[in-house]
């Protein structure tokens with residue numbers, strides 16, 4: 001039985017592209033939803049015949065009203081998994097609770113370091129030697145929740161925000177499809193402390209994968 005994946009975007013949609021391009025066996029991209037009508041990623045999805053929908057947050061009087069409309073659009077696609085891929089809205093607890101255990105996000109830092117915005121700038125300002133990206137299940141606390149997989153990149157002398165972001169993005173495109181694949185294959189489970197376990201001999205017992213370090 002195929003699992004329905006609904007992907008939420010706000011802009012470029014390169015992570016969405018990576019997940020679509022991965023053509024994960026057993027996964028069907030049921031739809032792509034954006035809160036912004038001008039999100040570039042909508043074009044990519046439409047060209048591939050993936051149903052697209054805009055739920056414009058500006059058309060709703062409150063966060064609750066927007067989240068209710070968003071949930072209605074998502075549920076119409078009968079999702080097994082909802083994937084936040086550069087979706088730039090803070091979601092209400094009610095929304096997050098509705099999709100407990102089937103809502104993933106990617107964040108451009110090694111959580112719990114640098115939750116929130118401008119992660120690459122803050123990593124450079126802090127002087128960390130390694131930086132990276134995290135795929136996690138979404139819980140009500142912003143940029144928090146059980147970690148599925150992380151990838152690490154070096155911070156190199158001479159890096160600026162753009163070069164560091166580009167290096168991290170390469171790894172985002174690698175680990176997000178991988179996390180979705182694990183979910184679809186039923187390999188993700190939680191231990192008593194809600195830490196994620198991955199049943200995958202290649203990933204190791206904790207789901208860590210370490211990408212090759214770039215020169």
Ligand code: GRF
Nearest residue numbers: 012013014015086106107108
């Ligand atoms: C990515 O860096 C992601 O980690 C963050 O927003 C960015 C979205 O990029 N949440 P894209 O829209 O997937 O290209």
